[in-house]
Amino acid sequence: MGLAASQGRLLLLTARKSDLELQAQCITQQRLLLATQQETIADEYADATNNQLYQVRLPGSSEYTPLTVYSLNELFYGTDATTDAQREEARKEFHTPKGNDRNGAAYGIWDKGKQEWIDPKKLQDDAGDTPDTRMQQNLLYGSWVIRTPDEESSSGWSDVMIGADARFRQSYYTADDNAAKAKYDSAMARVQRLDKQLELKLNQVETQHKAVETEIESVDKVISNNIESSFKYFS
Numbered sequence: 551m552g553l554a555a556s557q558g559r560l561l562l563l564t565a566r567k568s569d570l571e572l573q574a575q576c577i578t579q580q581r582l583l584l585a586t587q588q589e590t591i592a593d594e595y596a597d598a599t600n601n602q603l604y605q606v607r608l609p610g611s612s613e614y615t616p617l618t619v620y621s622l623n624e625l626f627y628g629t630d631a632t633t634d635a636q637r638e639e640a641r642k643e644f645h646t647p648k649g650n651d652r653n654g655a656a657y658g659i660w661d662k663g664k665q666e667w668i669d670p671k672k673l674q675d676d677a678g679d680t681p682d683t684r685m686q687q688n689l690l691y692g693s694w695v696i697r698t699p700d701e702e703s704s705s706g707w708s709d710v711m712i713g714a715d716a717r718f719r720q721s722y723y724t725a726d727d728n729a730a731k732a733k734y735d736s737a738m739a740r741v742q743r744l745d746k747q748l749e750l751k752l753n754q755v756e757t758q759h760k761a762v763e764t765e766i767e768s769v770d771k772v773i774s775n776n777i778e779s780s781f782k783y784f785s
Contacts, residue, residue, distance in 0.1 A: 598730035
């Protein structure tokens with residue numbers, strides 16, 4: 551191979567080497583993005599399996615029930631209820647405080663953001679049996695608080711500290727765990743499959759890159775020999 555042809559071949563090989571290096575960088579970046587996706591999938595799965603439900607223990611019961619306006623009504627208005635009919639009547643007690651005026655209410659739901667009382671009648675359709683219901687979500691994120699009358703407070707009310715009140719508790723919600731596990735397994739399998747494909751592609755690129763480097767070394771040697779021979783000829 552002549553000197554000119556060797557130099558042309560070297561330029562082509564150098565360009566090919568640069569192209570393969572760019573491909574390798576792109577593949578590596580894609581794999582990093584997949585690793586980030588894996589972290590996101592794992593975080594979502596952890597959130598789905600660690601979600602909790604607020605519950606309340608009603609008078610005369612050792613069991614806990616989902617926290618709703620009905621269970622709150624029964625808790626605060628049904629203290630003296632001894633029959634199912636009395637308990638049912640207590641569940642239908644709806645009073646909304648007006649400012650600091652109790653307005654007949656034994657409890658209130660306070661919206662901390664809007665600085666106003668929530669009308670419990672507007673929550674009658676809130677079953678409270680899943681963590682994503684309106685009552686559960688707002689209590690979880692601290693947007694709402696349950697308040698009870700307090701003569702010693704300047705506002706006449708004090709917040710119910712659910713974590714410190716034996717009548718309330720948070721329990722793990724497990725009804726959606728199987729669905730969360732299936733979603734997690736499917737998502738992780740997809741990401742791992744894509745990562746494996748990228749890994750194989752990267753191996754191919756690296757193999758080609760190594761072959762090109764070897765050929766560049768060979769062409770470099772040919773050019774060096776041609777230059778050396780030319781100098782010897784003219785000397």
